[in-house]
Amino acid sequence: MTLPKIKHVRAFVVRGGGADYHDQGAGHWIDDHIATPMSRYPAYRQSRQSFGINVLGTLVVELEADDGTIGFAVTTGGEPAAYIVEKHLSRFLVGRSPAEYELIWDQMYFATQYYGRKGLVVNAISGVDLAIWDLLGKLRQEPVYHMLGGAVREELQFYATGARPDVAKELGFIGGKLPLHHGPAEGLEGLEKNIALLADMRSKCGDDFWLMYDCWMALDIDYATRLAHRAWHECGLKWIEEALSPDDYWGYAQLKRNAPKGLLVTTGEHEATRWGFRMLMDMECCDIIQPDVGWCGGVTELIKIANYADSRGVLMIPHGSSVYSYHFVITRHNSPFAEFLMMHPGPTEVVPMFAPQLLGEPVPVNGKIRASELDKPGFGVELNRDIPLHRPYPN
Numbered sequence: 001m002t003l004p005k006i007k008h009v010r011a012f013v014v015r016g017g018g019a020d021y022h023d024q025g026a027g028h029w030i031d032d033h034i035a036t037p038m039s040r041y042p043a044y045r046q047s048r049q050s051f052g053i054n055v056l057g058t059l060v061v062e063l064e065a066d067d068g069t070i071g072f073a074v075t076t077g078g079e080p081a082a083y084i085v086e087k088h089l090s091r092f093l094v095g096r097s098p099a100e101y102e103l104i105w106d107q108m109y110f111a112t113q114y115y116g117r118k119g120l121v122v123n124a125i126s127g128v129d130l131a132i133w134d135l136l137g138k139l140r141q142e143p144v145y146h147m148l149g150g151a152v153r154e155e156l157q158f159y160a161t162g163a164r165p166d167v168a169k170e171l172g173f174i175g176g177k178l179p180l181h182h183g184p185a186e187g188l189e190g191l192e193k194n195i196a197l198l199a200d201m202r203s204k205c206g207d208d209f210w211l212m213y214d215c216w217m218a219l220d221i222d223y224a225t226r227l228a229h230r231a232w233h234e235c236g237l238k239w240i241e242e243a244l245s246p247d248d249y250w251g252y253a254q255l256k257r258n259a260p261k262g263l264l265v266t267t268g269e270h271e272a273t274r275w276g277f278r279m280l281m282d283m284e285c286c287d288i289i290q291p292d293v294g295w296c297g298g299v300t301e302l303i304k305i306a307n308y309a310d311s312r313g314v315l316m317i318p319h320g321s322s323v324y325s326y327h328f329v330i331t332r333h334n335s336p337f338a339e340f341l342m343m344h345p346g347p348t349e350v351v352p353m354f355a356p357q358l359l360g361e362p363v364p365v366n367g368k369i370r371a372s373e374l375d376k377p378g379f380g381v382e383l384n385r386d387i388p389l390h391r392p393y394p395n
């Protein structure tokens with residue numbers, strides 16, 4: 001079957017809302033004194049926006065086929081990623097069928113390798129790749145998860161990330177992942193506060209509810225080891241996430257050896273490509289890898305990452321990323337549950353993760369989404385055209 005070819009490539013930038021690396025309003029839990037690698041500087045400790053976490057904004061990639069069908073995707077990377085998509089990557093797309101996603105990925109990656117490989121460039125490649133899969137599904141009238149092999153279970157089960165695991169439990173989630181508030185620069189007092197918050201949540205949530213700590217790259221090995229032992233023994237922590245710099249593979253391997261048996265070490269949301277994840281797995285850095293499908297290289301690359309993880313018996317629980325990960329997780333036995341990032345400021349309610357950009361985004365009810373809710377062409381969502389879409393670099 002000959003599919004229509006890609007005719008137009010458009011990259012837009014959007015401010016505010018989800019997928020933009022926390023361009024949220026004042027008072028949102030996600031910007032409230034969360035430990036980061038910048039916490040060593042008191043001026044940048046209270047707010048991640050103070051050091052520029054929201055500086056780039058959201059990237060929207062839109063691909064139009066020559067029959068007028070549109071596929072799109074939303075990720076991060078903002079204006080610089082829009083430049084890369086329009087001025088560099090578009091040459092590998094125009095005139096191509098979206099069914100050629102392997103060839104297109106290969107050309108995008110190797111044409112940018114001299115200035116890319118990770119970070120912003122792979123964000124841009126991921127956005128294009130997800131838009132290709134969306135377009136392919138819309139042309140074939142098939143959901144992405146069908147094209148990936150179909151569902152291996154009837155529903156997705158979620159844990160929630162946010163400041164209120166106690167509320168997450170009431171809302172039906174299987175666990176709650178808290179942001180760590182204090183890093184090494186806040187000393188013993190900060191460590192005690194981290195333990196006290198976890199202990200409080202444990203007493204509110206009961207013994208059977210999973211509690212995890214997201215450390216957002218903020219710690220050193222000594223601090224992470226001490227936190228891991230105390231949090232495990234005193235509060236039954238399930239996993240310690242992204243404790244160290246993503247470049248410190250040696251540190252992660254050491255942390256995994258240092259951690260108490262039974263406590264899981266997880267990382268990978270800021271890792272990219274099959275080669276980055278191979279390092280994490282070959283060096284035995286963690287028990288769960290957490291690629292973000294909008295950052296790691298898209299679905300085409302996640303297939304390779306997930307297959308390698310499967311062959312090594314490593315769980316793959318993607319970071320956030322809404323429908324872009326749901327369509328993948330439902331097809332994999334080594335992804336038995338998924339993350340839901342609570343974007344409500346409280347966070348006391350379930351609200352769509354990528355609002356206001358996406359229309360028709362499914363959200364967990366009682367901590368679950370049924371596979372049948374994904375039964376729409378592509379990723380099953382539409383771009384909200386009522387929001388300001390700025391196209392800085394028309395090609």
Ligand SMILES: C[C@H](O)[C@H](O)CC(=O)C(=O)O
Nearest residue numbers: 034161179214216319341
């Ligand atoms: C809450 C964390 O600091 C971060 O914003 C989100 C994250 O790392 C995760 O969901 O995982």
Ligand SMILES: [Mg+2]
Nearest residue numbers: 214241242269
């Ligand atoms: Mg995380």
